[in-house]
Amino acid sequence: MTPVDKSGTFTLGGDRSARRLGYGAMQLAGPGVFGPPKDPEAALAVLREAVASGVNHIDTSDFYGPHVTNHLIRKALHPYADDLIIVTKIGARRGADGSWQPAFSAKELTEAVHDNLRNLGLNVIDVVNLRSMFGIHGPGEGSIEEPLSALAELQRKGLVRHIGLSNVTPAQIEEGRRICKIVCVQNHYNVAQRADDVLIDKLARRGIAYVPFFPLGGFTPLQSSGLSDVARRLGATSMQVALAWLLRRAHNILLIPGTSSIAHLRENLAAAELDLPEDAVIALDRIGAHTSAAA
Ligand SMILES: NC(=O)c1ccc[n+]([C@@H]2O[C@H](COP(=O)([O-])OP(=O)(O)OC[C@H]3O[C@@H](n4cnc5c(N)ncnc54)[C@H](OP(=O)(O)O)[C@@H]3O)[C@@H](O)[C@H]2O)c1
Numbered sequence: 001m002t003p004v005d006k007s008g009t010f011t012l013g014g015d016r017s018a019r020r021l022g023y024g025a026m027q028l029a030g031p032g033v034f035g036p037p038k039d040p041e042a043a044l045a046v047l048r049e050a051v052a053s054g055v056n057h058i059d060t061s062d063f064y065g066p067h068v069t070n071h072l073i074r075k076a077l078h079p080y081a082d083d084l085i086i087v088t089k090i091g092a093r094r095g096a097d098g099s100w101q102p103a104f105s106a107k108e109l110t111e112a113v114h115d116n117l118r119n120l121g122l123n124v125i126d127v128v129n130l131r132s133m134f135g136i137h138g139p140g141e142g143s144i145e146e147p148l149s150a151l152a153e154l155q156r157k158g159l160v161r162h163i164g165l166s167n168v169t170p171a172q173i174e175e176g177r178r179i180c181k182i183v184c185v186q187n188h189y190n191v192a193q194r195a196d197d198v199l200i201d202k203l204a205r206r207g208i209a210y211v212p213f214f215p216l217g218g219f220t221p222l223q224s225s226g227l228s229d230v231a232r233r234l235g236a237t238s239m240q241v242a243l244a245w246l247l248r249r250a251h252n253i254l255l256i257p258g259t260s261s262i263a264h265l266r267e268n269l270a271a272a273e274l275d276l277p278e279d280a281v282i283a284l285d286r287i288g289a290h291t292s293a294a295a
Contacts, residue, residue, distance in 0.1 A: 004054030007247055007272035010209055010254055013162035013183035016085050016126055020247060021272045022057030023050040023265070024213070024256035025069040033064050034098040037260065040072070047076035049262055051084065053269050059186075059211070059256040061089045061131075062115045063100070070119035078121045087211075088116045089166050089186070091131035091147065102133035106150035113154050128154075129164040129186050132172060138188065138195075139169045144176060152180040166213075170199055184209035184254070191245045191284055192222055194292040204252040211254045215246055216268075226287045230280045236271075239264070243271035245284045 007021035028043040030036050037043045050058070060069045073086065080086070090112035093103040103112065109130075116125055130151050134140030144165070154160050164184035165176050176182050185203055189196045189212035200210045216222055216239050227238040234241065239257075246253050257268045276284070 002054030003270050003272045005272075007255070008251070010252060012085065012127060012209055012254075013181070016162070017083070018057040018085050018209070018254055019054060020254050021055065021243070021269060022059065022254055022256045023047075023055045024258035025058055025060040025073060026064050027258040027260045028072055029065045029068040032098050034094065035065065036068055037072075042262075043072050043260065044076040046260060046262055046265055047073060049265055050269075051077060051081070053266075055269070056081070056083045057085045057087065057254060057256070059087050059089075060120075061092075062112060062119055063089075063092050063094050066094045067115070067119050070116060074119065074121045080122075085126045086120060086122070087127040087129065087164070087184070088120070088125055089129040089131040090116070090151070091133055091166075100133075104133065104147045106146070106153075109147055109150045110154060113151075113159055117159065124158060125160050127162045127164050127183060128160045129166040129184070130176075131166040131186075132168050135167065139167050139172070141169055141171060144168070144172050145179060148176050148179045155180065164209075164211075170202075173199075173203075182208060184211055186211040186213055188212070188214050188218075189246075190215050190217060190222060190288070191227065191242050192217070192224060192288040192291065194288040197292040199293075200250050200253065204250050207252075209252050209254050210250065211256055212246060213256070215255055215257050216242055224287050226283055230276075230283055234274065234276075234280065236274050237267055239268060240271040240274050241276070241280075241284065243268060244274040244276050245281070247272065248276055248281065 134142040162183040166186040231238045
């Protein structure tokens with residue numbers, strides 16, 4: 001039994017069982033998620049250590065690098081274990097200057113799925129998230145019917161097993177569910193950023209996974225005296241407490257913390273073994289309470 005086993009499992013789409021503590025590969029690309037990493041061997045070692053430690057859910061995208069994280073995943077882990085779930089996302093492309101640009105036409109989405117298949121060395125991708133680009137600093141309203149229908153067509157052709165949505169509003173999820181089965185939603189959420197509180201519980205009732213991006217705060221990792229107080233008391237680190245809080249928050253939450261460091265990876269995976277006492281949970285709940293839509 002690995003620490004990761006203690007995080008429990010959640011079944012994506014009724015047939016792919018993901019351990020709830022997974023790994024997000026974005027940090028493996030170069031600075032600004034652009035270009036190759038400084039130390040490619042270290043990046044490969046992080047991926048191999050994650051899987052050896054029991055991680056069977058890896059989040060990636062061909063626009064990380066671009067292509068860099070997918071090439072690293074393939075080099076480190078191909079041929080893949082049967083239970084490994086690789087989740088990618090499409091809907092953006094990178095400019096020559098590293099900028100992030102929408103790539104939402106049927107043609108661009110089809111090319112993106114084929115790029116992911118080729119770069120990962122797969123015949124079918126377990127889950128593809130359509131990443132909405134309507135909002136600048138968060139989800140923005142706008143119809144996803146056309147791009148999602150294009151992705152559903154690729155699913156019908158057998159290139160994609162399951163479909164998820166990312167950076168979306170509740171209205172877009174409802175629209176999406178009328179077009180195809182949605183197995184997961186990937187939005188910005190962590191102990192200090194809880195705008196999706198109501199949404200998470202609604203998705204849990206429907207058997208849909210919620211996969212928070214920036215679970216540790218993203219490019220500027222979380223800093224909070226509330227977090228460090230609890231961490232000190234439990235003999236853990238703030239990052240472990242932040243992850244343990246998410247694991248406890250709802251059974252449909254799947255974690256994909258990102259790191260380029262083996263030491264941080266080990267620290268993060270050990271969070272599955274951290275039990276939060278009730279008074280710690282109450283203190284942690286207060287950190288982002290003012291950001292919660294449920295407040
Ligand atoms: N759908 C979307 O729009 C979207 C957007 C962003 C990200 N994502 C996905 O979500 C995943 C997670 O997001 P993320 O990697 O951006 O953010 P994150 O997991 O919240 O945090 C990553 C940052 O925390 C640092 N870190 C990790 N573990 C640490 C530890 N134990 N102690 C101290 N610092 C630590 C990392 O630096 P080190 O490398 O030095 O450890 C990195 O700077 C990504 O890998 C990606 O797959 C999706």
